[in-house]
Amino acid sequence: MTHTHTERPSRATGNGPAPGKGASGSDNDEAPLGASRAELLSALAQQHGALVTLLLVAIGASIGFDTFLTGDNLENMAVSSAFLAIVALGMTFVIITGGIDLSVGSLFALGGVLGAWGSQYGTLVALLLPLAVCGLIGLVNGLLIAKARLAPFIVTLAAMLAARGILLAITDEGANTYLVDEKSFFAGLGQEKLLGVGVPVWITVALFVAGAVTLRRSRFGQYVYAVGGNEDAAALMGAPVARTKIAVYTLSGLCAGLAGALNAAWLVSGVTILGTGMELEAIAAVVIGGTLLTGGFGFISGSLVGVLLLKVIQNVINQIGSLDSAYQQVVSGAFLAVVVIAQTWLGRRRRMM
Template sequence: MTTTNPDAPVTHATTGPPEETRPVGSARSDRLSALVQQHGALAVLLLVSLVASFSFDSFATGDNIGNMATGSAFLAIVALGMTFVIVTGGIDLSVGSLFALGGVLAAWGSRHGTLVALLLPLSVCALIGLVNGLLIARSRLAPFIVTLAAMLGARGLMLALTDEGADTYLVGKDSFLAELGQGSTLGLANPVWITLALFVAGAVVLRRTRFGQHVYAVGGNEDAAALMGAPVARTKILVYVLSGLLAGLAGALNAAWLASGVTILGNGMELEAISAVVIGGTLLTGGLGHVSGSLVGVLLLKVIQNVINQIGSLDSSYQQVVSGAFLAVVVVAQTWLGRRRHLM
């Protein structure tokens, strides 16, 4: 017969290793990996900007910073929509063509007033995004194929409207649309203010709304999201509509800034947007990302481009080489950090 001492301390079985043998730094290392994955691009941006400020006298000037901010605004708006798409695990290759189409439609519509100049590109590009979303969500077609077809179709529509690029529609210098694209408020260009407002709204929607939770859930595990009652198909449709809408808006603002609908713009913009989003910490596999990181990714690409222009002796094609190298390094780092966190 055995007896127990009621005053003895009670011990409980644990499924993990004893506390003294458990790696003390594993949780800290996990947090550090997540921090690097999410904010590594910001650290690189600050470092590159600091080095460039000491290396080139004209880099940190107000004019140069203003030009970089304005030039980044249009790509940033496209990247904002791309962030929502990639977080769901999708991809949108049509945004470059929608950007060009939106600019042409805005310039054409400016002859009938600012309201038409804005509503026409937004409506048409959002409609194309809706078609993309329906084919992807309802017909279960691959996003790559669907948006590739939309890219070709939107580019063809734009060329048809401009007689194969022979016609260039101009935006009146005295119109409100021109003021929207070329004017400034408190020392910052209006497109920059619009971009900042859109990113604040995008951050709130993605982080603080039920729709944003559904976006993360669909990207994390589509089947589990459906079992939890998340509207998977509707969420996918909405993110592609949003991507098309923002691409059209960026094109309209760019046409207002240039005072014309330039047909040669937008080539390769979809790849730039994807690069910026991934460099900013959003996983290509979906389920993880934030809009502030995409903004940092855009700024990093533009700063690199500006530094190459400051050097002067390098061809502009080097910017694509450096951007591609950055993207490759980031994807490898994301994969390594993700595996490392799962093993801990």
């Protein structure tokens, strides 16, 4: 069969016709063909179901609300989606390896405060400081998970609390808010436009292209899938399991820190209360986009679609006006539950073929 995967072929789980079946002239030609078609449809649903849902929701919103397709509304959605998308990009690598990172919300907030504080010393400091600190925390997460073999949930939960504590210490428990000079180049990274589109959106697109190429074309990307598919088998094949885990958690920390810094440039301040619950949003976006929580299967473009779907739903709820913002979480949770159930069902069906 021909795979139509965006980033990689699907994980080897018994896909395709069984050996010796479907040979030309055999009486069993039709059965493997039907199984292949059903398997292909299941794979397409798993890969592109979120995209179809996004298009349907967007079409419905454009029909129901005159302001949905306006330039200002689309621009606001795109820019606000960019920060979550960058966090979700790093989370995608982590989840494909079979891990989880609960620290990204706190790292996002910490990166924003560090970026705003560092902006007084120039754009280079404003960008490098959050990358260095958040990347270091991600590195420590990876070392504890890969070398000490601690559970990712516990390690990243501890990192989440530690990062929030560092944030409170820097800001005197939230009493100090660091501002960014609106005329600085750093502020321009968050507020300026290029070809009518906000700079954060272009940065996000560039990062996703680089992430997709890395996951599909590089040896590191193959290691990421191998570790998530079967860690013991990956080690037997010579894949650097520990190094791969350390790399993906470091990458997740870097993405969270960069997203926080860009958000500070957009808001021209380091807001201390941001990032709460962002780790759950990022996980939801990645899973809605088709990446399996069990690891070994996923793709970058799906995570971007998942982010956009969540943001469009939030925008629609805001457009309605009469609904409380809490409904955003209710709808997002419902979508996540449906997607996980669908993924489980599709995965079982493909293994039976």
